Amino acid sequence: MRLPAIVLMLAAGLIVGPVLGLLDPAAQFGTMLSPMIAIAVAIILFEGGLTLDVDHLSDAATGVRRLVIIGAPLGWLMSACALHYVAGLSWETSAVFGGIMIVTGPTVIAPLLRQAKLAKRPAALLQWEAIVNDPVGALAAVLAFEVVVVLQTATGAGHAVWQLAMGIGVASALGLAGGAGLAAAFRRAYVPEYMKVPVLFVVLLAVFAVADSVLHESGLLAVTLMGLWIANAGLPSFTELYRFKEHATVLLVSGVFILLAAGMSFDRLMVLDWRAVVFVAVVILIARPLPVLIALAFTNVPAKERILVALTGPRGVVLVAVAGLFGERLVELGIPDGDRVAPLAFALVAATVVLHGFTLSPVARFLGLSAGEKPGVLILGGSRWSVELALALRKMGQVEKKGEKGEVKKSTGLPVMIADPNHARLRGAREAGIDVFFGDILSEAAEERVELIAYEKLICAAENDAYNTLVATDLAPEFGRDNVFQLKRVKETSSRHALPATLGGRPLAPQQTYFEANAAIAEGYEFRVSTLSEEWKLENWREMLNGAVAVAELTPGGRLRFLAPDEDPQDRPGTRILSFTEKREERREA
Numbered sequence: 001m002r003l004p005a006i007v008l009m010l011a012a013g014l015i016v017g018p019v020l021g022l023l024d025p026a027a028q029f030g031t032m033l034s035p036m037i038a039i040a041v042a043i044i045l046f047e048g049g050l051t052l053d054v055d056h057l058s059d060a061a062t063g064v065r066r067l068v069i070i071g072a073p074l075g076w077l078m079s080a081c082a083l084h085y086v087a088g089l090s091w092e093t094s095a096v097f098g099g100i101m102i103v104t105g106p107t108v109i110a111p112l113l114r115q116a117k118l119a120k121r122p123a124a125l126l127q128w129e130a131i132v133n134d135p136v137g138a139l140a141a142v143l144a145f146e147v148v149v150v151l152q153t154a155t156g157a158g159h160a161v162w163q164l165a166m167g168i169g170v171a172s173a174l175g176l177a178g179g180a181g182l183a184a185a186f187r188r189a190y191v192p193e194y195m196k197v198p199v200l201f202v203v204l205l206a207v208f209a210v211a212d213s214v215l216h217e218s219g220l221l222a223v224t225l226m227g228l229w230i231a232n233a234g235l236p237s238f239t240e241l242y243r244f245k246e247h248a249t250v251l252l253v254s255g256v257f258i259l260l261a262a263g264m265s266f267d268r269l270m271v272l273d274w275r276a277v278v279f280v281a282v283v284i285l286i287a288r289p290l291p292v293l294i295a296l297a298f299t300n301v302p303a304k305e306r307i308l309v310a311l312t313g314p315r316g317v318v319l320v321a322v323a324g325l326f327g328e329r330l331v332e333l334g335i336p337d338g339d340r341v342a343p344l345a346f347a348l349v350a351a352t353v354v355l356h357g358f359t360l361s362p363v364a365r366f367l368g369l370s371a372g373e374k375p376g377v378l379i380l381g382g383s384r385w386s387v388e389l390a391l392a393l394r395k396m397g398q399v400e401k402k403g404e405k406g407e408v409k410k411s412t413g414l415p416v417m418i419a420d421p422n423h424a425r426l427r428g429a430r431e432a433g434i435d436v437f438f439g440d441i442l443s444e445a446a447e448e449r450v451e452l453i454a455y456e457k458l459i460c461a462a463e464n465d466a467y468n469t470l471v472a473t474d475l476a477p478e479f480g481r482d483n484v485f486q487l488k489r490v491k492e493t494s495s496r497h498a499l500p501a502t503l504g505g506r507p508l509a510p511q512q513t514y515f516e517a518n519a520a521i522a523e524g525y526e527f528r529v530s531t532l533s534e535e536w537k538l539e540n541w542r543e544m545l546n547g548a549v550a551v552a553e554l555t556p557g558g559r560l561r562f563l564a565p566d567e568d569p570q571d572r573p574g575t576r577i578l579s580f581t582e583k584r585e586e587r588r589e590a
Contacts (some may be wrong), residue, residue: 007357009253009258010257010350013257013258013260013261013264014264016258016262017264017265018264018265023262024262025262025263034325037259037321038208038321040255041256041318042220042223043223043245043248044317044318045131045220045223045227046204046224046226046227046245047227047242047245047246047248049131049223049224049225049226049228049231050227050231050241050245062300063121063125063296063299064124064132066296067133067296068136070295071129071296072102072133072136074290075101075287076099076101076140078287078290078291079097079098079283080099081287082283082286083097083098083279083344086275086279086282087275087276087279087340088337089340093330093335095144096141096148096326096341097141097327098140099140100137100140100141100322100323100345101137101315101319101348102133103130103315103318103319103322104133104313104315108317108352108356109127112357113126115360115361116360116364116370117453118308118364119364119451121301121305122305122309122364122369123453125301126309126312131224137319137322141326145326145329148330163215166214167211167214167215167218168218170211170214170218171211172221174207174210175207175211175222175223175224175225175228176225178203178207178222178226178229179226179228179229179230179233180229182199182226183229183233183235186235186237187235193237196237196240200241200245203226204223204226208222211223220318243477253316253317256321257317260320260321260346261346264343264346268343269343269346271340271343272344272347276343276344279348280348284355288310289311292309292310292313293306296309304367304369305369311363312356312360312363314352314355314357315345315348315349316353320345323341323345324342327339327345374397374414374558375558375559376414376415376416376417376456376457377390377414377415377456377459378419378441378455378457378458378459379416379459380420380441380459380461380471381418381419381420381425381460381462381463382419382422382425382426382427383463383514383517383518384518384522385461385517385518385520385521386418386429387428387432388527389459389527390416390418390434391432391527392527392528392529392578393552393578394414394434396414396529396576396578397413397560414560415454415455417437418435418436418437419441419450420436420437420462421438421439421440437449437450442474442475452478456479456483457479457560458472458475458479459485459486459505459508460472460505461486461487463514465487465489465490465491465513468486468487468489468505469499469503469504469505473503484505484506485506485562486505486507486508487513487514488507488508488513488516490514490515506562508551508562508565509549509563509564509567510549510565524582525580525582525583526580526582526583527551528545528548528578528579528580528581529576530579532571532573532575532576532577533573534573538568538570539571548580549565549579549581550563550568550569551579553569553570553577553578555570555574556574556575
């Protein structure tokens, strides 16, 4: 649908909840609703911690550090001021809610980044800031709440400080101990492979519950640290663990967001007035951008990236969940405007999710920070066949435009890169002006230097069939299995050497092995690009290029699709067809 998923969840929750009255979470789940959401948020934050691989932070480290150390306190201060002076809340409520507003929402950032296809560094800045600031924001709210409790109940300040320090210390110790213990148990094979995910869940919930019993919401810090430790432990089974957790998180984010939206009643939403609208505008235009720009000043982060990060601050599940909890506690303490916290939090989340959901991609493209404006292709193997295919793909995506003086200009075409661990085999690609990566595409160097998000399709066309199968299988979850293709294996017709469907990539037309494909190039075959029109249809293409095999098509809307061996391209005007056919006689002679 090409719509932000979070926006659809928000709409679904509002429709089944306040609008139609089909779902009332508080009535139907009762006292189980709060612990359900708490556990879901804990699992979501743990999965966020699993993405914090320190080795991948690289040049974004300085920016992230400043966003947390400088940007978070400034954001807390400016948010509290906006709540007090614009929304009209008391200083007690503003201090607590302002701390929660530091959280920018990894549960919202992740799907938005996946859709927007940002360049590597701004994406890393936004993701790391969101994940690290989640527990920081919750703890800031805890600190402010403890101060409010001291002022309201006249409890000793020393006791509050001691409780806060004890809670943070216990949470940190539990999180690191849980991560280290699990990593050691998995590495030494104390846990069977099929039991690793259940054991992971049990330890995660235990760590969260124990830390939360010492200091409320400190469990968020514990599970984040636990995920951080496991992410950097170098476990062989980490990829399988992370993928399962990622799938669970998608379900939990969807469910929690719909439940929270459905739990909003019209009576609670009616609390919002014009001051709430102005408050949301001030947060989006001032309280978010200003702290970010101050924090990133005088760093190596380019100005365009600073602007993008400053203008991107969607709030998510954690903000609504924690704000609702502290709002109730403030009311219990006798602070009347505590009941306005939940509706304001919901309004802020709804506004930022919708705004950034629809504007992040256009703003990134405008600033030149989008890594995937066109459907790129990554080709494994630097053979002559790969070079010819890369050149044809670039030509396929070229668009002719007339300049101011009437001259015809061509765009750069589709982004294509050829990767090969053999430097000599990349010579032809370099001479043809094609982007190359020298090294193993599965290496850590490739993760750091290759913007995989810029490439939509993967074609495994190296000389070694086993290596093609390995790369196709390993990167299939990254690209999507429908977008990974592989040349025909030499012995795949033999039952002794046939592989299951779960391994390798999809067949690519024409069905040729590495040696057959390159032999055909040597014998005079070529890749050719043809464009259909109202007058020149698919039937004319077949007549003119008798014997040609359609390899891919590029629709007028810019969608690139590689065709199966028995699949025909669409007969639509403007469609570009990439075919593999014999060279024309005049071109042979040339």
